[in-house]
Amino acid sequence: MQPLPDELACEAIELELFVQAMHRRHGYDFSQYAPASLRRRVRQLAERLGCDSISALTGRTLHEPRLLPQLLEGLSVPVSDMFRDPAVFRALREQVLPLLASYPQINIWQAGCAHGEEVYSLAILLEEEGLYERSRIFATDLSANALRQAEEGIYPVREAQQWSRNYQAAGGTRSLVDYYSARYDLLKLDDRLRRNITFAQHNLASDRVFCEAHLVLCRNVLIYFSNPLQDHCLALFRDSLVRGGFLCLGMCESIDFAGNAGDFAAFDAGARIYRLAANTVAMAVP
Amino acid sequence: MKTAAAIVVGCSSGGFDALRVLLGGLDPGLSQPLLVCCHSGSETIELLCELLGRVSPLPVIAAAERHAVRGGHVQLAPTGYHLLVEPDRRFALSTDPRVNHSRPSIDVLFASAAVAWRETLIGVVLTGASADGAEGLRLVRRAGGCAIVQSPVSARVPAMPQAALDRAGADYCVPLADIPPLLNRLCLPRP
Numbered sequence: 288m289q290p291l292p293d294e295l296a297c298e299a300i301e302l303e304l305f306v307q308a309m310h311r312r313h314g315y316d317f318s319q320y321a322p323a324s325l326r327r328r329v330r331q332l333a334e335r336l337g338c339d340s341i342s343a344l345t346g347r348t349l350h351e352p353r354l355l356p357q358l359l360e361g362l363s364v365p366v367s368d369m370f371r372d373p374a375v376f377r378a379l380r381e382q383v384l385p386l387l388a389s390y391p392q393i394n395i396w397q398a399g400c401a402h403g404e405e406v407y408s409l410a411i412l413l414e415e416e417g418l419y420e421r422s423r424i425f426a427t428d429l430s431a432n433a434l435r436q437a438e439e440g441i442y443p444v445r446e447a448q449q450w451s452r453n454y455q456a457a458g459g460t461r462s463l464v465d466y467y468s469a470r471y472d473l474l475k476l477d478d479r480l481r482r483n484i485t486f487a488q489h490n491l492a493s494d495r496v497f498c499e500a501h502l503v504l505c506r507n508v509l510i511y512f513s514n515p516l517q518d519h520c521l522a523l524f525r526d527s528l529v530r531g532g533f534l535c536l537g538m539c540e541s542i543d544f545a546g547n548a549g550d551f552a553a554f555d556a557g558a559r560i561y562r563l564a565a566n567t568v569a570m571a572v573p
Numbered sequence: 574m575k576t577a578a579a580i581v582v583g584c585s586s587g588g589f590d591a592l593r594v595l596l597g598g599l600d601p602g603l604s605q606p607l608l609v610c611c612h613s614g615s616e617t618i619e620l621l622c623e624l625l626g627r628v629s630p631l632p633v634i635a636a637a638e639r640h641a642v643r644g645g646h647v648q649l650a651p652t653g654y655h656l657l658v659e660p661d662r663r664f665a666l667s668t669d670p671r672v673n674h675s676r677p678s679i680d681v682l683f684a685s686a687a688v689a690w691r692e693t694l695i696g697v698v699l700t701g702a703s704a705d706g707a708e709g710l711r712l713v714r715r716a717g718g719c720a721i722v723q724s725p726v727s728a729r730v731p732a733m734p735q736a737a738l739d740r741a742g743a744d745y746c747v748p749l750a751d752i753p754p755l756l757n758r759l760c761l762p763r764p
């Protein structure tokens with residue numbers, strides 16, 4: 288087989304041009320995304336749209352504005368599960384919610400909510416802990432397609448078994464079946480769970496703080512960002528959180544290289560739950 | 574090939590025992606990083622690290638997000654995430670959908686490593702029941718790297734090395750026991 292290092296070099300250029308096209312044509316800046324996953328997703332997107340190179344995809348990106356939602360969905364890959372990493376949801380239930388219970392109104396920002404699986408998981412937690420009536424969850428994502436699906440709360444029924452196990456392991460006090468109805472191969476979550484959720488499009492790379500939150504949940508989103516963009520997001524979260532507010536990141540995420548990490552103190556290190564350090568003064572994000 | 578800069582290894586069913594043989598035969602003086610994607614099905618990777626650490630002359634640790642790939646260490650993909658290597662040779666994780674029914678997927682690791690190390694990468698596919706790793710190994714070779722496949726007859730489950738041979742071919746197709754000395758030869762500075 289002939290080595291083709293030139294082809295990889297060309298692809299790196301094509302990737303850069305695609306990112307520029309997304310930015311200049313559509314206003315979405317992916318230049319601060321971690322390159323390995325971005326390359327993989329752009330390759331997949333090109334293939335899915337029948338383009339035989341990234342350059343061909345760039346052409347369509349420029350000339351077919353109707354493709355934008357599909358491009359965003361392909362670049363963001365909204366995958367999630369209900370009560371994924373049950374130990375984390377257990378920690379939220381047993382350690383964080385009791386502390387939030389002292390607030391008359393509880394605001395939670397879930398950034399990067401994908402198809403909403405975690406938003407509804409949170410709603411169930413709050414419901415079971417008797418806190419949902421005074422809670423509001425702001426569920427945001429980059430992808431409008433993903434948000435539309437999140438709002439519907441309809442999922443393949445084949446997930447139900449795993450999600451039920453997760454729910455139990457997360458300390459669920461009832462049965463997950465109580466929260467959905469199944470028909471054919473779909474399950475639909477109870478509409479009532481949605482009553483205190485606001486879904487909104489929000490780009491972590493370019494949009495500002497929009498609420499005062501007691502808890503920010505942003506799991507497995509920053510893993511796709513380069514160090515500077517990760518750091519930028521930590522500043523956003525800091526500025527959004529009330530004093531003593533909580534931040535929950537994904538189980539394998541590291542903030543070891545983020546300048547703003549010092550603003551957060553480990554609350555439950557294993558579950559990646561942090562608390563805004565007491566001496567941190569919020570500063571406006573430019 | 575040029576002097577090897579890194580090794581990536583993929584395995585599935587039967588992989589634990591195969592890894593014990595492979596790691597057990599490595600020269601303690603190896604300075605390259607060795608990255609492993611093993612579909613283990615276990616909840617966490619820590620136990621696997623500990624068990625393999627008992628037979629490996631090189632330290633065995635879980636790959637840590639954003640941290641630099643470490644030479645002279647065996648680094649395992651954490652359970653439930655795809656492991657990728659950035660062009661600047663730091664680790665990245667992803668929760669993108671399963672590939673070949675697997676997360677971590679060997680194809681995902683190999684594809685990113687092929688970009689990061691190109692012709693200085695060695696890819697190794699061992700025993701397993703799926704076709705994961707076949708496309709990844711093809712990309713390793715395409716970037717000029719070297720492909721080692723455990724001979725299917727010597728594999729506990731031959732499907733995976735066979736799929737790799739069919740799709741990517743190999744520079745070396747040898748029994749498991751021959752792989753550690755081969756890696757030592759390809760990786761240690763020549764006297």
Ligand SMILES: C[S@@+](CC[C@H](N)C(=O)[O-])C[C@H]1O[C@@H](n2cnc3c(N)ncnc32)[C@H](O)[C@@H]1O
Nearest residue numbers: 363365367399401428429490491492506507508
């Ligand atoms: C892997 S999902 C995480 C889902 C869920 N939090 C979990 O851990 O299961 C990542 C989500 O982040 C969203 N995302 C990616 N870039 C974003 C950005 N710049 N701003 C807001 N959301 C973004 C994607 O659309 C995707 O839905």
